[in-house]
Amino acid sequence: MEKVKRPKIVVTPPGPKARKFIERDRAVTSTSLTRTAPLVGAEEEGVWVKDIDGNVFLDFSSGIAVTNIGHRHPKVVEAIKRQSDKLIFVNSCDFYTLPQVELMERLCEVTPGKFKKRVFLGNSGTEAVEAALKIAQWNTRNYYVLAFIGGFHGRTMGSLQLTTTSVAARRHFKGMMQGVFHVPYAYCYRCPFKQEYPECGLWCVEYIEETMLKKVIPPDDLACLIVEPIQGAEGYIVPPDDYLPALVKLCKKHNIIFVADEVQTGFCRTGKWFACEHWGVEPDIITLSKALAAGLPCGAAVSRAELMEWDPGAHENTLGGNPVVCEAALATLDVLEKERLDQNAERVGGYLLKRIKELSEKHELIGDARGKGMMIGIEFVEDQRTKKPATKQRNALMNEAFKRGLVLLGAGASSLRLAPPLVLTKEQADVGLEIFGEALEKVERDI
Numbered sequence: 137m138e139k140v141k142r143p144k145i146v147v148t149p150p151g152p153k154a155r156k157f158i159e160r161d162r163a164v165t166s167t168s169l170t171r172t173a174p175l176v177g178a179e180e181e182g183v184w185v186k187d188i189d190g191n192v193f194l195d196f197s198s199g200i201a202v203t204n205i206g207h208r209h210p211k212v213v214e215a216i217k218r219q220s221d222k223l224i225f226v227n228s229c230d231f232y233t234l235p236q237v238e239l240m241e242r243l244c245e246v247t248p249g250k251f252k253k254r255v256f257l258g259n260s261g262t263e264a265v266e267a268a269l270k271i272a273q274w275n276t277r278n279y280y281v282l283a284f285i286g287g288f289h290g291r292t293m294g295s296l297q298l299t300t301t302s303v304a305a306r307r308h309f310k311g312m313m314q315g316v317f318h319v320p321y322a323y324c325y326r327c328p329f330k331q332e333y334p335e336c337g338l339w340c341v342e343y344i345e346e347t348m349l350k351k352v353i354p355p356d357d358l359a360c361l362i363v364e365p366i367q368g369a370e371g372y373i374v375p376p377d378d379y380l381p382a383l384v385k386l387c388k389k390h391n392i393i394f395v396a397d398e399v400q401t402g403f404c405r406t407g408k409w410f411a412c413e414h415w416g417v418e419p420d421i422i423t424l425s426k427a428l429a430a431g432l433p434c435g436a437a438v439s440r441a442e443l444m445e446w447d448p449g450a451h452e453n454t455l456g457g458n459p460v461v462c463e464a465a466l467a468t469l470d471v472l473e474k475e476r477l478d479q480n481a482e483r484v485g486g487y488l489l490k491r492i493k494e495l496s497e498k499h500e501l502i503g504d505a506r507g508k509g510m511m512i513g514i515e516f517v518e519d520q521r522t523k524k525p526a527t528k529q530r531n532a533l534m535n536e537a538f539k540r541g542l543v544l545l546g547a548g549a550s551s552l553r554l555a556p557p558l559v560l561t562k563e564q565a566d567v568g569l570e571i572f573g574e575a576l577e578k579v580e581r582d583i
């Protein structure tokens with residue numbers, strides 16, 4: 137792909153070729169897919185994506201936190217080519233391969249906690265979550281699960297029961313896993329208990345102990361508690377610093393398995409390898425996917441070793457641990473480490489958040505700006521006092537930015553999530569901010 141310093145819009149997107157393609161796609165694709173923008177990708181490199189009409193976009197979404205090391209990193213391309221020249225598939229139910237064991241060893245090393253661990257490899261985030269649920273149920277012989285309102289954990293029948301970001305994902309699905317209880321998350325900008333932090337004394341955690349565990353679910357009937365360290369699909373909601381440690385303390389006190397879903401927060405996105413590390417938290421089970429293999433299908437549940445010492449046949453799959461995918465994942469981990477993308481996420485992400493906060497002082501529409509590393513949430517409101525969600529304005533802003541060559545991602549009722557590839561430079565961040573500012577001003581003028 138040609139080198140660019142700014143987006144290049146040669147025809148207002150979607151251009152004629154993209155429109156034709158989208159028509160074909162519409163005729164055959166499941167209508168359940170939502171699609172963020174009419175972008176038909178043709179080439180990609182680093183932070184740039186070129187569509188089939190020749191427009192080049194600056195990507196502030198990373199395919200929802202997948203291309204953390206940048207699109208089509210040469211090391212990953214090389215690893216895929218090298219491995220596919222030798223061996224493409226061995227069913228992990230039946231036999232062994234070297235890339236698979238190497239990846240599992242690396243995941244044991246990089247994930248939080250120095251204790252002995254075991255790994256189950258799958259193909260997606262939802263599979264990682266399903267594995268975690270099964271591990272918890274198998275060990276405790278219980279099936280009740282505590283999850284959080286606004287949490288996103290996947291869309292298969294088990295993980296869907298945990299997901300509560302929108303009713304559209306849940307409506308009409310029956311016969312899902314039973315026994316999931318949802319409690320409010322520490323969404324302090326819109327506290328569900330109408331309290332103020334820190335005066336609340338973390339009432340949302342106390343509520344779990346005082347109400348849920350005393351009146352609704354006996355703790356010894358629980359299989360696990362599952363939580364995103366920073367809620368993703370709800371709008372990059374960062375909890376207060378004492379929240380995760382308080383949840384862990386509660387789990388330890390009542391002997392509840394603590395599962396951290398780091399499918400979106402993992403692999404340096406937040407400025408640390410895993411978001412749990414911001415708060416010194418070591419989960420019993422951690423679920424991973426998205427950025428793990430830089431876009432190839434890969435997911436993993438990593439747990440304390442003793443939790444994954446279950447009966448042969450208790451859980452398996454066909455394509456998990458595919459050697460080409462594992463080599464891509466190993467190359468991804470190398471790049472994250474060698475290029476110190478945790479540090480770049482913190483540095484450039486910190487700069488982005490500072491600039492967005494400055495913008496929020498001048499623009500009434502920005503109600504809240506929050507984040508860690510390159511996981512930044514911007515929440516739009518019609519009125520700073522009532523905090524009425526400015527959904528129409530958020531959507532219009534995404535559209536205006538897209539027309540100018542910046543890809544943004546929506547979340548929650550009226551938020552944006554900025555999740556650029558972690559290789560983003562300060563200069564590229566400035567280009568994105570300039571377009572974001574222009575789009576914001578246009579929306580303020582028009583709506």
Ligand SMILES: Cc1ncc(COP(=O)(O)O)c(C=O)c1O
Nearest residue numbers: 260261262288289290368399400
């Ligand atoms: C935190 C979290 N868990 C699980 C999932 C499900 O992952 P997948 O779409 O790969 O099934 C997602 C996807 O966005 C996620 O953000």
